[in-house]
Amino acid sequence: MQGISFAQQVSIDLGERSYPILIGSGLLDDPAVYEGAKPGTQALIVTNTVVAPLYAERLAGVLARRHSAVRTLALPDGEQFKTWETLNLVFDALLSSSADRKTTLYALGGGVVGDMTGFAAACYMRGVPFVQVPTTLLAQVDSSVGGKTAVNHPLGKNMIGAFYQPQRVVCDLDVLKTLPPRELSAGLAEVIKYGPIADMGLLDWLETNMEALRACEISALAHAVKRSCQIKADVVGADERESGLRAILNFGHTFGHAIEAGMGYGAWLHGEGVGAGMVMAAELSRELGLVDAAFVQRLKALIHRAGLPTRGAILDENDNAGRYLQLMRVDKKAESGEIRFVVIDGPGRAAVRGAPDALVRAVIDRCCAA
Known part of the structure; x- marks a missing residue:
């Protein structure tokens, strides 16, 4: 060319x-x-x-x-x-x-x-x-x-x-x-997600190169875009229509989509919802005994360094967790009204699982607290 x-x-x-x-x-x-x-x-x-x-x-x-x-x-x-x-x-x-x-x-x-x-x-x-x-x-x-x-x-x-x-x-x-800095940060959320679900080496690299990415250094952007596309290409090639494996690409999205819909589309950027949603999904993974607190804190720190929110939005002053659950029941991964979450099944691996409403409520309350 x-x-x-x-x-x-x-x-x-x-x-x-x-x-x-x-x-x-x-x-x-x-x-x-x-x-x-x-x-x-x-x-x-x-x-x-x-x-x-x-x-x-x-x-x-x-x-x-x-x-x-x-x-x-x-x-x-x-x-x-x-x-x-x-x-x-x-x-x-x-x-x-x-x-x-x-x-x-x-x-x-x-x-x-x-x-x-x-x-x-x-x-x-x-x-x-x-x-x-x-x-x-x-x-x-x-x-x-x-x-x-x-x-x-x-x-x-x-x-x-x-x-x-x-x-x-x-x-x-x-x-x-x-790109305005806020839009760039929103994009970094989708880069970060690939580490916990598929490539911890990428997470290591992001921790070293976050400032270069936020400064739009071309070599850093090239690596981030290429590696992200490689991971997504592998997943899509194996499961084009999201009948199984492809659902792991929605890490953080179940919570994040609820924030977007509940706040009104446009109030939070998609990547901002995913950033806070990844923290919530990681906390749920910890509650399920799949990762430890150190992993959650590491991911939360990286999301913060990317310029993204790490705390969920308040969608309803009277029953915030209830409003999240209501919105998440129409998520594409939900089955017969049961919410299915992408969780971290150990660093670099993801799975799709259900969780008791009471546990999910506790995670939402903790992650949305001031």
Whole structure:
């Protein structure tokens, strides 16, 4: 790939639906990285009002060499807009331009843009190709990889969606330099989670390199993104549709999604909910006798160093734990109303288990206390 100053590749092995994740500096403007995606008569760049002024014109200029017509749609920014109403804006843009099955969608943005663009691609004419161009750390290490697409419902996050794989994922590390510190920290939550569930060596590395990551040093970001994508690629390749193993990638998410929904989408960033949720899940693991207090404290200290909350939110002043339990019963891992938690079954290993409500209540009360 001439013109790329730094590039690495991770492959998602799904047979005929396999695709590469390209990771490097200077990728956004290089036409070579888009050559593997299916060419088409039209392209629609789906982005948001924050990212569009920064990168949409640049991407459109590159794609104009590949597509006869390139349009851009800027959606409102924020988790609170991850809705059916916003999704319909994508369909409106496609239909008004007479987009056909050869039209390619390009998701230029963070997890919200990627999830909605992928869901629109899965639905439009029962499936059109799309490419992920993630612009946040969270999207580069997690949400753009693996084909999960969805919109939110007031009663549950990501409960309406489809598994639909992109043609490729283009992770330009340079775009992370424009992220606000809060957004960068939110992405670090999804990097941190891979250590306790799969690779304690990564946890060691993060403890040594956290300041470099928060300073957006390219070499540190490259390692974090690549290793995160490798772990996720292995899990997705073994369990694409989350029938078993893939559920471990939701470490911290059961508690975290409850915080997001209970506080109102957008009040807490997704990664902030995951950060506090990982502390709660680690505490539950300790209560179940799976890890010791030293492990919980080590993880909590790293989450704090990443700039993330380590205490859960108060969702209900009268019965906070009850409100968490109510929201968690509509989690995707719940079975017949029983909440299933991703717990740490010893450092570097994860499992999905149930737990008595009384025990969960005790953990929530302790982790949400001032």
